[in-house]
Amino acid sequence: MIAVNDVDLEITDKEFIVLVGPSGCGKSTLLRCIAGLEDITAGELYIADRLVNHVPPKDRDIAMVFQSYALYPHMTAYRNMAFGLENRKLPKEEIKSRVMEAAKILDIESLLERKPKAMSGGQRQRVALGRAMVREPAVFLLDEPLSNLDAKLRTSMRTELIKLHKRLATTFIYVTHDQIEAMTMGDRIVVMKDGVVQQIGTPQQLYDHPCNRFVAGFIGTPQMNFLDAIIRKDQQGWYLELIGNKQHSIRLDKSLKELNKYLDCPVTLGIRPEHISLVADSEISAQVDVLENLGSESFLYLNCVDSQIVVKTSGACKVAPEACVSLEFQRSKIHLFEKETETALI
Amino acid sequence: MKQKRLISRNFITGLTCLFAVLFLLPTVLTVTNSFMSPGELAANYGTVFEGLSSKETYIAKDVNLKFIPDMVSFKQYFTVLFQSPDYLFKFWNSVILVIPIVFGQVAMASLAAYTFFRCKGRSFQVLFFVYITLMLMPYQVMLVPNYLVADWTGLLNTRWSIIFPGIFAPFSVFLLTKFMRRIPEALIEAAKIDGANEWKIFTRICLPQCRSALYSITILAFIDYWNMVEQPLILLSDVAKYPLSVYLSTINTDEIGLAFAVAVVYLIPPLLLFLHGEEYLVEGITHSGSVKG
Numbered sequence: 001m002i003a004v005n006d007v008d009l010e011i012t013d014k015e016f017i018v019l020v021g022p023s024g025c026g027k028s029t030l031l032r033c034i035a036g037l038e039d040i041t042a043g044e045l046y047i048a049d050r051l052v053n054h055v056p057p058k059d060r061d062i063a064m065v066f067q068s069y070a071l072y073p074h075m076t077a078y079r080n081m082a083f084g085l086e087n088r089k090l091p092k093e094e095i096k097s098r099v100m101e102a103a104k105i106l107d108i109e110s111l112l113e114r115k116p117k118a119m120s121g122g123q124r125q126r127v128a129l130g131r132a133m134v135r136e137p138a139v140f141l142l143d144e145p146l147s148n149l150d151a152k153l154r155t156s157m158r159t160e161l162i163k164l165h166k167r168l169a170t171t172f173i174y175v176t177h178d179q180i181e182a183m184t185m186g187d188r189i190v191v192m193k194d195g196v197v198q199q200i201g202t203p204q205q206l207y208d209h210p211c212n213r214f215v216a217g218f219i220g221t222p223q224m225n226f227l228d229a230i231i232r233k234d235q236q237g238w239y240l241e242l243i244g245n246k247q248h249s250i251r252l253d254k255s256l257k258e259l260n261k262y263l264d265c266p267v268t269l270g271i272r273p274e275h276i277s278l279v280a281d282s283e284i285s286a287q288v289d290v291l292e293n294l295g296s297e298s299f300l301y302l303n304c305v306d307s308q309i310v311v312k313t314s315g316a317c318k319v320a321p322e323a324c325v326s327l328e329f330q331r332s333k334i335h336l337f338e339k340e341t342e343t344a345l346i
Numbered sequence: 347m348k349q350k351r352l353i354s355r356n357f358i359t360g361l362t363c364l365f366a367v368l369f370l371l372p373t374v375l376t377v378t379n380s381f382m383s384p385g386e387l388a389a390n391y392g393t394v395f396e397g398l399s400s401k402e403t404y405i406a407k408d409v410n411l412k413f414i415p416d417m418v419s420f421k422q423y424f425t426v427l428f429q430s431p432d433y434l435f436k437f438w439n440s441v442i443l444v445i446p447i448v449f450g451q452v453a454m455a456s457l458a459a460y461t462f463f464r465c466k467g468r469s470f471q472v473l474f475f476v477y478i479t480l481m482l483m484p485y486q487v488m489l490v491p492n493y494l495v496a497d498w499t500g501l502l503n504t505r506w507s508i509i510f511p512g513i514f515a516p517f518s519v520f521l522l523t524k525f526m527r528r529i530p531e532a533l534i535e536a537a538k539i540d541g542a543n544e545w546k547i548f549t550r551i552c553l554p555q556c557r558s559a560l561y562s563i564t565i566l567a568f569i570d571y572w573n574m575v576e577q578p579l580i581l582l583s584d585v586a587k588y589p590l591s592v593y594l595s596t597i598n599t600d601e602i603g604l605a606f607a608v609a610v611v612y613l614i615p616p617l618l619l620f621l622h623g624e625e626y627l628v629e630g631i632t633h634s635g636s637v638k639g
Contacts (some may be wrong), residue, residue: 037535058541070532074554083550084540131540 003029005195007043016165016172018186020179021218026195027175028143034173035064035141048138058087063132064141067148069124071116077103077127078112081134095134102133105167122153129161133168142174146181158184179219183207191215213342216270216335222299224335225276225309229269231262231336240269240334244305248284253331259345262338267345270335273299273312278319282326288319300325374413380606382412383419422607432593433608440589443505443578444571450513451567452560459522459556460548463529474523481516489580496581507581512571518563525559525630526552561623562630569616 004026011017019027032038034045036057045052052060063084071080078099085095103109106126116124125145132140142161146154162185165172176182182189183203191198191206191214199211203219210216216224228243229250238259242248243266250269278300286304298317302309302325311327319325336345379387390410426433462474488511496507529552537547553560578592590612594605620627 035535035539037538057535057539062539064536064539066532066536068530068532070530070536072533072536072551074557083537083542087541087546131536135540 002041003038003195004033007197009190009197009200011171011173013048014169014171016162016174016185016187017190018174018176018182018188019190019192020176020182020186021192021198023177024194025192027177027190027192029195030192031064031141031143031173031175034139035062036060061138062141063135063137063139064143065125065128065132065145067144069116069128069145069148071124071127071131073116076113076115077108077119077130080116080127081112081131084131084135098134098136099130102130105133105164106130121149122157125149125157129164133164137170139171139173140168142172144176145174147176147178154181161185180221183219189219191218193218209344210270210335211344213268213270213337213344216337216344220272222273222310222312224270224272225307226337227269227271227305227307227309228266228339229336230264230266231259233263240267240336242269242284242305244307248305250284250329250334251331252334259336262345266339268337268339268342270337271309271329271333273310275330275333276309276311277328277330278311278313278317279326279328282328284327284329285324286327288321288323288325291317291319291321293317302327375411376606376609378413378415380422380610381418381420382415382606383417383421386412386416386419422604423611426604426607426611430604433590433604433611435586436588436590436593437611439587440572440591443508443574443589444568446509447512447571448564448567450509451515451518452564454513455515455518455522455563456548456553456556456560458519459526460552462519462523463526463552464534464544477516477519481520486576489576492577493580502581503583503587505582505587508574508577511577512567515563515567518567521563521630522556522559525556529555558626558630560630561626565616565619565623565627568619572616 007030019030021027029038033040034047036052036055040053047060047062071077072083075083081099081102082095085098090098099112100109103112106129108123108126108130111119111123111127114123116127119127125148128145145161146157149157158181161172161174165185174181174185186203188200188202189206190200193214199206199215201209206215206219210219210224213226217226229240230243232239232241232249236251238252240250240252242250284304286302286309288300289303289308290301292299292301293316295316297315298313300311300313300317300319302311304327334346337343338345382390390412458477462470462477492507492511493502496502501507501510533551533555534547537551542550573591574589575591575595578588582588590608594608594612
């Protein structure tokens with residue numbers, strides 16, 4: 001079995017790139033291949049124009065932050081950070097200055113004499129980052145570094161990491177299964193599934209133009225709604241007929257010449273929750289199942305044409321459970337996916 | 347109901363106290379009697395101490411077990427430590443046998459365990475299984491092969507005939523391997539990225555984290571070989587090379603007056619070692635998920 005297959009990826013200098021995907025998709029393996037902790041069976045890996053396939057991890061000019069932080073439990077924070085520099089036989093003064101500088105940036109100066117067991121999760125995470133920073137590497141590899149933190153700390157550390165990236169101006173390769181982290185932190189995102197790269201692009205590109213149904217469903221919270229439909233055409237133009245109820249049809253305002261071959265074929269319609277609005281009257285009706293009010297926004301879970309869809313509305317929504325509502329889909333935001341291959345049609 | 351439970355608890359406490367006292371009696375007897383004067387010992391133990399020929403019965407019929415000396419005397423200790431060169435000589439014999447074994451065993455077991463920890467190939471798994479099989483064999487089974495090998499290598503009647511087999515101890519390897527396998531792989535990978543070579547990973551990352559297991563095998567090996575009797579008796583023909591453990595049985599029959607004092611002094615090194623590393627011993631054995639059989 002191949003863990004990561006046929007990856008063709010070029011990361012530019014000082015870029016913050018995020019590898020994202022569900023558990024077991026191969027994102028951590030890809031990171032470990034870059035780090036030199038896993039062997040590459042085929043292909044070439046270059047770091048700054050240097051082929052590093054057979055270069056040991058220590059000589060790749062990389063530093064890695066592990067999910068578990070991997071701090072040496074018997075060493076103090078200072079010794080943890082200095083260990084790599086000692087191995088490179090740097091002068092003591094330089095080691096000290098680098099460690100102190102990193103500690104200052106990360107605000108962990110007071111923790112330097114503590115051992116990992118005497119630190120909180122967030123503090124350990126900072127020390128792990130510090131250990132990577134002092135090496136002044138060409139590439140930072142971060143393997144789900146925030147996943148062991150609580151939700152509040154994760155949010156603040158996310159911002160800290162973005163700032164740190166700007167400050168250090170170094171390439172960051174960041175692995176996460178959390179698409180919110182990916183969207184908020186990455187200059188570009190690599191979405192992976194089953195060891196294969198699905199799409200590479202900026203967060204906005206992935207959000208607006210997902211290349212397939214998997215990417216469309218993975219990026220965005222709540223995830224994109226999917227409905228089965230058939231592409232039809234009449235004198236007025238193209239429209240989608242929702243399977244399950246012929247009364248429900250959605251006009252398309254796009255030029256769909258390339259879709260001629262899909263005429264009368266079943267497709268998957270994709271529409272994000274924020275691109276559906278409640279209207280007084282429309283062809284599409286649904287019944288309210290659950291209402292989630294988050295204060296600033298509300299999520300309506302509706303039963304529509306044998307499927308459950310989510311609608312995002314702003315502010316407090318005052319819709320009664322089991323009430324019937326009429327929906328309007330923003331035509332320009334509709335995505336269509338081929339039924340068999342699940343690739344995007346528009 | 348509450349009263350019944352209280353009675354039951356008191357009964358169990360009483361019973362365990364009784365057992366504790368029974369188990370402690372020989373030790374207490376040894377320690378307290380070591381502070382008795384030869385005269386007092388003779389008074390309590392009859393004629394066994396004075397004018398006793400080797401052919402006579404060891405324990406007299408009118409033995410009186412006495413725990414508290416009438417007057418504390420250090421005569422036995424003085425005799426053992428300052429007037430009996432034999433004792434110090436045998437003590438030294440024990441030390442020069444046990445110390446190399448313990449250090450050698452810890453070093454060898456650490457290296458072997460690290461190999462089993464890092465090398466995950468099938469051949470290493472088979473080898474580890476062989477180690478465990480060897481561990482299940484009692485030492486007595488290996489005595490004859492050990493004797494033959496020692497004879498063949500010309501080591502018979504030298505201390506090396508005991509030291510070499512002692513260094514290669516499967517139990518220590520097993521315990522340390524189990525302990526090392528608890529070290530997260532991420533730590534080793536982090537060390538690799540930090541530029542540590544295999545030796546540094548072993549000495550700077552692995553060993554410090556196996557401190558409790560290392561203490562455990564040190565204490566267990568020390569106690570094991572400090573108390574050895576069969577190995578010297580079989581592999582050493584020269585009585586002058588016998589360690590204290592063998593000598594102790596001799597003075598028990600010849601000079602019982604000194605036996606208590608020697609026994610107490612004999613207890614001190616393992617006791618100190620045990621007290622020093624007691625916490626680590628428990629932690630080491632518990633975390634490696636093994637108990638010495």
